Amino acid sequence: MRRPILVAALALTLTACSSPASREAMTPQLLAIDKHHPYSLRVQTNGGSETGGLDSTNIADADLKAAIENAVIRNRVFKSVIQGGGGDYELNVQVISLRRPMIGVTLDVELEMGWSLVRSSDRTVLMRKSVQSTGQAGIGDAIAFVTRLQLAVEMAARNNIAEGLKAISKLKL
Amino acid sequence: MTKLLKLAAVVGLISTLLSGCAVNRATGSVDPSANLSSIKTMYVKKLADDDNTYALIADKLRTKGVAVTTGTDVAPGSVDAVVTYVDKWMWDITMYMLELTVTIRDPKTDFPLATGNSFHTSLTRLSPKEMVNEVVDNIYKGAK
Numbered sequence: 001m002r003r004p005i006l007v008a009a010l011a012l013t014l015t016a017c018s019s020p021a022s023r024e025a026m027t028p029q030l031l032a033i034d035k036h037h038p039y040s041l042r043v044q045t046n047g048g049s050e051t052g053g054l055d056s057t058n059i060a061d062a063d064l065k066a067a068i069e070n071a072v073i074r075n076r077v078f079k080s081v082i083q084g085g086g087g088d089y090e091l092n093v094q095v096i097s098l099r100r101p102m103i104g105v106t107l108d109v110e111l112e113m114g115w116s117l118v119r120s121s122d123r124t125v126l127m128r129k130s131v132q133s134t135g136q137a138g139i140g141d142a143i144a145f146v147t148r149l150q151l152a153v154e155m156a157a158r159n160n161i162a163e164g165l166k167a168i169s170k171l172k173l
Numbered sequence: 174m175t176k177l178l179k180l181a182a183v184v185g186l187i188s189t190l191l192s193g194c195a196v197n198r199a200t201g202s203v204d205p206s207a208n209l210s211s212i213k214t215m216y217v218k219k220l221a222d223d224d225n226t227y228a229l230i231a232d233k234l235r236t237k238g239v240a241v242t243t244g245t246d247v248a249p250g251s252v253d254a255v256v257t258y259v260d261k262w263m264w265d266i267t268m269y270m271l272e273l274t275v276t277i278r279d280p281k282t283d284f285p286l287a288t289g290n291s292f293h294t295s296l297t298r299l300s301p302k303e304m305v306n307e308v309v310d311n312i313y314k315g316a317k
Contacts, residue, residue, distance in 0.1 A: 044205065046202035046315075047200060047202040047288055047290075048200075049198050049200055049290075052196050052198075055196050055198070090205070092204055092205045092206065094202055094204050094285060094288060095288075096274075096276055096285045096288045097259060097274050097276070097288075097290075099259075112285070114204055114284060114285035114286075114288075116204050116205070116206040116284075118205065118206050125206045128204075128206065128279070128282060128284040129282075129284065130278075130282075130283050130284050130285055
């Protein structure tokens with residue numbers, strides 16, 4: 001009687017549902033920022049996708065946007081972040097590719113995002129940059145594969161946001 | 174030992190059944206600073222171990238009014254954009270394309286101007302041509 005329950009439990013563990021990358025975990029902490037720009041910023045994200053129940057961990061556009069906005073505010077990269085229309089500058093971040101392993105113990109994730117910064121008043125493109133980052137999680141971070149994968153994706157996103165914002169802070173606006 | 178093998182088989186079967194559901198995803202996006210309609214020439218950079226996907230992508234882009242060349246070398250300086258792609262294949266009775274990502278890049282900076290991705294698991298698998306059509310159409314849906 002006990003064996004079928006154990007078998008089912010083990011099977012469920014192997015196929016546990018994935019969770020999306022969380023906005024909090026994707027937000028980098030304090031960054032070495034060159035310049036604090038005294039302007040307002042509007043952030044747009046695209047190319048991401050929701051995480052289905054039996055899917056691998058993905059990065060949702062809304063979560064990526066929130067993580068970037070939080071990092072901008074936390075590190076004072078811009079004076080303020082505007083929602084909706086307006087803003088002195090427009091930051092567009094596009095998820096290009098997210099490479100995740102399907103099996104493994106130590107999981108390595110590769111993420112590429114395209115970053116562009118546009119001045120709203122005259123639509124001048126001030127920066128276009130492809131940022132590639134990696135994230136890694138091992139068995140010491142989590143036993144369950146899906147959790148390890150989520151941690152690795154979040155690390156890759158965090159590193160990507162950190163590099164993108166550092167590049168923006170170096171610009172003369 | 175036999176019991177252990179039976180147990181492993183049952184676990185494997187249940188796991189397969191539980192994870193056999195269809196997952197479908199199709200996205201396409203263009204960076205707001207890019208203008209795809211101004212791109213008239215493209216170079217599809219063929220992956221070394223690819224037999225046909227690059228040709229399907231080139232053919233599909235030609236239907237969008239773009240003059241397309243292909244090759245494995247560095248893109249010629251005269252093209253407006255370089256197209257890169259990643260195709261992931263899986264086996265389930267037969268081989269099928271699980272995921273395709275196509276990216277249109279600035280040839281000078283490698284900046285991704287636009288990208289599209291399609292992901293279909295075995296039960297809702299598409300042919301390589303259908304995958305390419307879906308991805309490229311989704312990219313152009315978001316174009317100016």
